[in-house]
Amino acid sequence: KPYIVIMAGGIGSRFWPYSRHEKPKQFLDILGTGRTLLQMTFDRFLNITDVDRFFVVTNKKYEHLVREQLPEIPETQILSEPLRRNTAACIAYASYKIAKKDSQAQVVVTPADHLILKESNFIQKIKQSLSAAEIENHLITIGIKPNRPETGYGYIQYIVNEKAEAKKVKTFTEKPNAKLAKTFLESGDFVWNSGMFAWHVKSIIHAFEKFMPEVAEIFEEGNTYYDTEKEEAYINKAYTLVKNVSIDYGIMEKSDQVYVILGDFGWSDLGSWMSLHELQPKDKGNNVVEANALLYDTENSYIKVNSDKLVVVQGLNNYLINESDNVLLICKLDAEKKFREFVIDAKSKG
Numbered sequence: 001k002p003y004i005v006i007m008a009g010g011i012g013s014r015f016w017p018y019s020r021h022e023k024p025k026q027f028l029d030i031l032g033t034g035r036t037l038l039q040m041t042f043d044r045f046l047n048i049t050d051v052d053r054f055f056v057v058t059n060k061k062y063e064h065l066v067r068e069q070l071p072e073i074p075e076t077q078i079l080s081e082p083l084r085r086n087t088a089a090c091i092a093y094a095s096y097k098i099a100k101k102d103s104q105a106q107v108v109v110t111p112a113d114h115l116i117l118k119e120s121n122f123i124q125k126i127k128q129s130l131s132a133a134e135i136e137n138h139l140i141t142i143g144i145k146p147n148r149p150e151t152g153y154g155y156i157q158y159i160v161n162e163k164a165e166a167k168k169v170k171t172f173t174e175k176p177n178a179k180l181a182k183t184f185l186e187s188g189d190f191v192w193n194s195g196m197f198a199w200h201v202k203s204i205i206h207a208f209e210k211f212m213p214e215v216a217e218i219f220e221e222g223n224t225y226y227d228t229e230k231e232e233a234y235i236n237k238a239y240t241l242v243k244n245v246s247i248d249y250g251i252m253e254k255s256d257q258v259y260v261i262l263g264d265f266g267w268s269d270l271g272s273w274m275s276l277h278e279l280q281p282k283d284k285g286n287n288v289v290e291a292n293a294l295l296y297d298t299e300n301s302y303i304k305v306n307s308d309k310l311v312v313v314q315g316l317n318n319y320l321i322n323e324s325d326n327v328l329l330i331c332k333l334d335a336e337k338k339f340r341e342f343v344i345d346a347k348s349k350g
Ligand code: GDD
Pocket: 007, 008, 009, 010, 011, 026, 057, 058, 059, 081, 083, 084, 085, 086, 087, 090, 110, 111, 112, 113, 152, 153, 154, 155, 174, 175, 192, 193, 194, 195, 248, 269
C-alpha cells in the first residue's frame, strides 16, 4: 500500500479575508459539508491505504490545526516545518523520512486544498499512476483537461499516444504568462498539472540528487536524526539552508522522466472566489448567498457574511462581499490578481 504525503502548509491568500494566514483554506469547511478540505483529502486516500501510511507536512503554525482536524493520524506522522520553503523542501523532507522507514515505498503526493467530485474515478486514476510509477525513475503526474487560459497552474505538453496510459511529457511549464497560457490552451496537447504526483521513493530521491543536489544533501544528512529527539533541531537548521522553490520549478520542469496520466474526476483547485462561485448552488440571479440577505437587481455575485447581520444589496453585478471576523471586503468577483496586494496593505492597517 502506498504512502500518502499531504502538503498542507500553504497560505491560500486568494480567499482572503475568509481564509487567513492563521487559517488557510485547507483548514476550512469551504463547501459547508462538515469536513474541511484537509479532512476530505484524508478521507479520499483512506480508500487506498492505511492510517499509518499518511504523512502530513505543514507549517509549525498550523500543526495544532492538523492535529485537531486529523486526530486519527499519529503525531509522529505530522511533519512540522519551521519556515515556509515551498513544496520542494516539503516533499524532500517527507521522502527522506519515508525512505528511512521503507526504501521500497510507493508514494502519492497531494495538495490539501482541492475538490474532487468523482471519487471512484479518482481512485482508479491513482492506482493507474502507481502502477506507471513502478518503472525506475519515472515521475508520474496527473493532468487535467484545461478549459480556460489560467495562469496559476502548471501546463503539461504530452506526446499523444492512444495506447499508453501514462503519456510521456514533452514540456512542463509552471505558471506561464497569459499569452503562453492562451497558446497552450489552443494547441490541444496540453493539460493542467493537478499538483498530484505518484512515484517510487527511490525515483524522487534520484531526481532530487540530480536536479536539486543541495536539497538532497541536506535531507540525506537528516537520516542520522530522523525519529530521534534531535530531529526538530536538525530540521530547524535545515530549513534555514534550503531554497524556497516549488517541486514544479525545481524538478518537474527539468526532468525528462515525467509521465502524465489524464484524469477526469471533477477536479477543481478551488483557487479563487470565482471557482467557488462556479461550484456553489446559486439563486435565480446567479448569486451565491451565504448570508441573511435581501438582494435587489443583483447578479453573478457572491455574498458571504460570517454573522447574522442583515445584508441589503442593490445594483451589483459580478461582485464579492465577504465579511470575516474584522474585515469586510467588497470587490469585483474576478479581482483575483489584486488579492496579494489587499493582504499586504491590510496588514499595515493592522
Ligand atoms: N508543507 C508545505 N509547505 N506545504 C505547502 C507549502 C510549504 O511551504 N507551500 C505550499 N504548500 C501546499 C499548499 O497548501 C497546497 O496544498 C500545495 O502545497 C500546493 O501549493 P500551492 O501554493 O497551492 O501551489 P499552486 O496552486 O500555486 O500550484 C501548484 O498546484 C497547481 C494546481 O492547483 C502547482 O503544482 C501547479 O503546477 C498546479 O497546476
